[in-house]
């Protein structure tokens with residue numbers, strides 16, 4: 575991010591950051607780009623802004639379609655979430671994504687011997703224990719997806735919308751190389767699949783004239799001065815910057831643009847019935863580390879539903895809570911909460927009324943010190959907790 579932008583570009587960006595309305599924001603971003611001199615030093619930032627614009631266009635279009643609710647028209651790219659979590663199933667063409675949906679979901683996907691058989695996002699439900707996961711097959715990721723190639727913008731918007739990602743690669747077709755291609759395209763669109771090393775929070779302040787840091791981590795490829803300069807380039811002269819974990823200048827950029835997301839991910843090394851070369855698998859594992867790589871054959875491996883279901887369950891740290899009324903058995907259908915959710919979060923999730931009128935709760939199971947324990951709003955829930963709310 576160059577700090578030497580012309581003043582009119584800087585003040586235009588300032589306008590962008592102050593604007594919430596998506597249409598106006600889009601227009602201002604376009605005006606901002608026209609004010610930025612085009613050279614190597616500004617290329618990365620321009621691309622990032624362009625991607626953010628593409629995403630905004632996507633959101634605007636989505637809203638328009640929802641408003642119209644015509645139910646007609648071209649392929650629908652927006653897949654409403656269902657079940658305990660939505661997982662985007664992605665990969666290069668012909669890797670076996672449809673085969674995964676065919677093996678573990680009820681989806682009428684078509685497995686084709688030729689690539690690009692799937693041309694629009696296609697959902698299916700995978701039952702796992704007493705919940706279901708929604709898998710959405712995303713059309714192939716190609717080199718240039720993040721520049722809009724092969725419906726790239728729409729595909730990436732769907733991936734961004736999901737709760738997690740499964741990358742399928744083909745062991746007979748340069749798995750490590752293809753994995754990197756996919757990862758790069760996601761990264762260009764600021765969808766990060768490696769666990770984040772650190773985060774930055776930037777709280778702009780109206781008054782005061784300096785940048786203050788709160789250190790809960792360290793900088794890895796930049797100095798404090800670099801960050802101050804970067805912020806100054808965007809006319810941020812007074813702010814509180816909280817550094818957590820290992821933070822690079824990219825992390826600061828992401829915090830500034832508010833555009834990067836992390837999606838928990840695992841990798842399926844498919845078609846091991848055709849190629850089970852240990853060296854190739856090792857190379858893929860090294861390339862994808864620290865992500866888990868699971869070698870399998872989506873056509874031959876048995877019990878794929880349990881395997882895939884349990885991997886998703888563990889990775890997303892699914893927390894099922896069973897509500898109960900006095901004198902009755904707990905509900906058979908759980909409520910799925912975010913990991914680390916509290917009794918208060920659950921009450922809000924059920925209905926704001928429950929939260930407002932909450933008196934106390936009684937809990938059983940792993941989150942309880944003993945059965946029938948009386949707890950308040952801030953008790954953290956664990957998978958398998960039974961709860962009775964009193965209002």
Ligand SMILES: Nc1nc2c(ncn2[C@@H]2O[C@H](COP(=O)(O)OP(=O)(O)OP(=O)(O)O)[C@@H](O)[C@H]2O)c(=O)[nH]1
Pocket residue numbers: 665666667668669670671672673674684685686687688689690691692693713714844845846847848870871872873874
């Ligand atoms: N031998 C073998 N073939 C497989 C396996 N998984 C998928 N295939 C074959 O690979 C081809 C592509 O499979 P799909 O599931 O359609 O792949 P895709 O990723 O959905 O591909 P597109 O959406 O068409 O780009 C088909 O001919 C499948 O039969 C496997 O584990 N072993």
Ligand SMILES: [Mg+2]
Pocket residue numbers: 671672673684685686691692711
């Ligand atoms: Mg397919």
